[in-house]
Amino acid sequence: MTGILKRIMHIEDDPSIQEVARVALEVVGGFEVRSCDSGTEGLAAVADFSPQLVLLDVMMPGMDGPQTLTELRKLSCMQGVPIVFMTAKAQTQEVAAYRDLGAAGVIIKPFDPMTLSDQIREIWEHKHA
Amino acid sequence: MNNSDSNEQQRLAALAALHIMDTPSEQAFDDLTALAARWLDTPIALISLIDSQRQWFKSRVGLNTSETPKEMAFCAHAIRQPALMEVADATLDARFAGNPLVTGDPGIRFYAGMPIASPQGTLIGTLCVIDQRPRTLNDQQRDTLQRLARLVEYQLQLRHTLLTSLEEAHELAHQQALNRRLLDSLKAGVVACADDGTLTLFNSTAQQWHGTNMLNLPPEEWARSYDLYAADGRTPLTTDDIPLVRAWQGKPVENVEICIACADQPLRHVLCSGGLLYPEQGGPGAAIVVMHDISEIRHASNMKSHFLATVSHELRTPLTAITGAVGLLRSGATDPRSAAGERLLGIAQENSQRLNELINDLLDMEKLEAGKVELHVEPLALRAAVVQAMESNRPYAERFQVHWYIPDGLSDLTVIADRRRLQQVLTNYLSNAAKFSHAGGAIRIAWQPQGDSVKVSVVDQGIGIAAEQQPLLFNKFSQLDTTDKRQRGGTGLGLAICKELIERMGGQVGVQSKVDKGSCFWFTLPRAASENRPEQGNTPSP
Numbered sequence: 001m002t003g004i005l006k007r008i009m010h011i012e013d014d015p016s017i018q019e020v021a022r023v024a025l026e027v028v029g030g031f032e033v034r035s036c037d038s039g040t041e042g043l044a045a046v047a048d049f050s051p052q053l054v055l056l057d058v059m060m061p062g063m064d065g066p067q068t069l070t071e072l073r074k075l076s077c078m079q080g081v082p083i084v085f086m087t088a089k090a091q092t093q094e095v096a097a098y099r100d101l102g103a104a105g106v107i108i109k110p111f112d113p114m115t116l117s118d119q120i121r122e123i124w125e126h127k128h129a
Numbered sequence: 130m131n132n133s134d135s136n137e138q139q140r141l142a143a144l145a146a147l148h149i150m151d152t153p154s155e156q157a158f159d160d161l162t163a164l165a166a167r168w169l170d171t172p173i174a175l176i177s178l179i180d181s182q183r184q185w186f187k188s189r190v191g192l193n194t195s196e197t198p199k200e201m202a203f204c205a206h207a208i209r210q211p212a213l214m215e216v217a218d219a220t221l222d223a224r225f226a227g228n229p230l231v232t233g234d235p236g237i238r239f240y241a242g243m244p245i246a247s248p249q250g251t252l253i254g255t256l257c258v259i260d261q262r263p264r265t266l267n268d269q270q271r272d273t274l275q276r277l278a279r280l281v282e283y284q285l286q287l288r289h290t291l292l293t294s295l296e297e298a299h300e301l302a303h304q305q306a307l308n309r310r311l312l313d314s315l316k317a318g319v320v321a322c323a324d325d326g327t328l329t330l331f332n333s334t335a336q337q338w339h340g341t342n343m344l345n346l347p348p349e350e351w352a353r354s355y356d357l358y359a360a361d362g363r364t365p366l367t368t369d370d371i372p373l374v375r376a377w378q379g380k381p382v383e384n385v386e387i388c389i390a391c392a393d394q395p396l397r398h399v400l401c402s403g404g405l406l407y408p409e410q411g412g413p414g415a416a417i418v419v420m421h422d423i424s425e426i427r428h429a430s431n432m433k434s435h436f437l438a439t440v441s442h443e444l445r446t447p448l449t450a451i452t453g454a455v456g457l458l459r460s461g462a463t464d465p466r467s468a469a470g471e472r473l474l475g476i477a478q479e480n481s482q483r484l485n486e487l488i489n490d491l492l493d494m495e496k497l498e499a500g501k502v503e504l505h506v507e508p509l510a511l512r513a514a515v516v517q518a519m520e521s522n523r524p525y526a527e528r529f530q531v532h533w534y535i536p537d538g539l540s541d542l543t544v545i546a547d548r549r550r551l552q553q554v555l556t557n558y559l560s561n562a563a564k565f566s567h568a569g570g571a572i573r574i575a576w577q578p579q580g581d582s583v584k585v586s587v588v589d590q591g592i593g594i595a596a597e598q599q600p601l602l603f604n605k606f607s608q609l610d611t612t613d614k615r616q617r618g619g620t621g622l623g624l625a626i627c628k629e630l631i632e633r634m635g636g637q638v639g640v641q642s643k644v645d646k647g648s649c650f651w652f653t654l655p656r657a658a659s660e661n662r663p664e665q666g667n668t669p670s671p
Contacts, residue, residue: 014446014450016447016450016454016476016479016480017446017449017450017453019454019472019473019476020449020453020454020473020476021453023457023462023463023469023473024453024457024462027457027462027463027469028457028460028462059442088441088445088446088449089438089441089442091438109445109446109448109449110445110448110449110451110452110453111449111452111453112452112456113452113453113454113456113457113460113462114456114457114460114462
């Protein structure tokens with residue numbers, strides 16, 4: 001996956017955060033965003049949407065973020081697609097654990113909606129450096 | 130007390146210290162008197178001991194009596210000086226001519242007595258030979274008597290040493306048994322090793338914690354055999370980090386936390402302190418470590434940390450929505466007057482309220498757990514309370530497009546409860562039922578008497594709850610509160626608070642549910658004592 005980042009899938013169970021992030025990414029970042037309520041919904045939608053980057057909440061009921069990441073990695077269409085965790089639970093050892101799982105980056109909640117897109121672009125560019 | 134009196138006291142004390150008076154005969158002493166009689170050719174040979182009142186014979190040959198009064202004793206004269214005392218013919222000796230032992234039985238004529246000394250050197254008696262005819266001893270015979278007397282002294286000393294050793298051994302055994310009992314009574318675990326690193330002690334507590342007594346293994350195998358881990362409970366302990374090994378090596382061991390794993394027991398966190406038994410000798414050397422079980426403290430601390438982490442996360446979630454929404458509006462990225470802007474304002478407002486509810490619930494929970502909530506219980510008509518809850522939560526019903534009802538023909542019952550808190554519980558149950566239901570669904574609220582209680586049930590035909598999640602429902606921050614997107618807005622504490630409140634009012638809570646079939650959330654409350662109306666409650670079922 002090279003080129004400019006355009007399509008982002010956001011998996012987040014909280015509807016308020018989902019809405020705010022969508023506006024931040026679409027209006028401020030100019031991305032095309034597909035929002036999913038759960039890991040299950042996200043897994044079903046990736047083939048169709050072909051995201052270039054997945055923004056993934058960690059604490060979700062049912063399949064949580066780490067489990068969703070593991071399942072996403074099994075899909076051929078997800079090979080090489082950076083997955084970024086977004087979470088309010090981010091102590092040092094937890095961030096290290098997320099990276100060990102294969103996350104390309106971790107965005108801490110609460111996030112600044114005005115710089116969220118920049119943070120994501122930075123992760124994207126670092127991945128493709 | 131004059132000199133001779135104090136000497137006599139000393140003499141008597143030395144005799145008493147031997148614990149020999151009135152003891153049974155002993156072969157070693159009998160052999161010596163037998164030899165004396167044989168070698169000196171006398172019919173009578175005695176080992177005589179003189180106390181304050183009498184002479185008593187530890188060993189005797191040729192005499193039937195075991196003692197005589199002291200005033201009759203030839204030996205009492207003999208022990209006044211350390212040399213052999215010889216009386217060739219008692220009838221010609223003014224000291225003894227009138228002695229009953231001379232004038233009467235056994236008719237003593239000849240006496241030769243060699244004083245014997247206690248281990249301290251005081252003269253306590255004699256080895257003596259007696260004949261019924263006048264005679265004297267030759268030099269060789271005198272020498273023999275003296276040597277035999279020395280053997281009697283050696284035997285006395287040996288006997289005394291043996292008795293003392295036995296006493297000391299007994300005392301030592303008693304002390305050791307006492308020490309062992311003390312060690313085993315300790316709630317702390319105590320382990321020790323010898324100079325060479327061999328384990329020498331596991332007290333009862335240590336044995337219990339390790340699930341075994343000490344094994345004959347070198348220190349390199351302790352971590353594996355006794356299943357020891359670092360404080361994190363996961364990292365296996367290296368040999369050098371085992372507290373007893375460190376103590377053995379002469380290194381300081383103070384409040385070192387490790388974990389002990391043992392089958393059939395939860396992982397045990399222990400705090401260890403110890404050191405060398407003989408620090409002046411330096412290490413490696415015999416060492417001891419005492420372990421205190423801090424599992425409960427660690428568990429409580431972990432639970433507190435976990436709770437704080439969870440609460441922080443729960444607080445940050447609505448905060449994220451608020452800061453995000455306000456940030457977008459303030460930056461001008463979204464026009465507040467647009468539909469999107471309206472939605473963002475709504476998000477900010479809704480989540481502010483959610484944050485407020487969360488904080489209130491947290492405080493409520495804390496007060497309940499600390500027993501600080503005052504409940505004012507009174508008889509309350511159930512129907513009126515339910516109707517009030519249905520009315521005040523109408524917006525919920527409208528939002529989730531459900532309708533709730535009380536079945537026809539249900540008789541009113543009176544419960545004993547706190548009015549406000551009963552509303553709180555009903556509100557929580559109704560709002561949950563609404564969230565769990567499908568749009569257009571019906572929610573039934575009913576009640577029935579159950580002995581001294583009344584059971585109130587809120588039944589929906591919604592998505593239901595998996596069996597394995599049901600036991601967790603009434604816990605704090607149960608994930609189940611957030612299963613469905615529409616349930617967002619709950620604090621995760623609602624059911625836990627309901628449980629606390631109902632139990633404090635003397636009732637119980639519970640749930641019956643099947644996935645896709647709906648749920649029945651119920652609670653019981655004490656029934657008012659005087660109930661004159663006939664009961665015709667329906668039996669609610671999910």
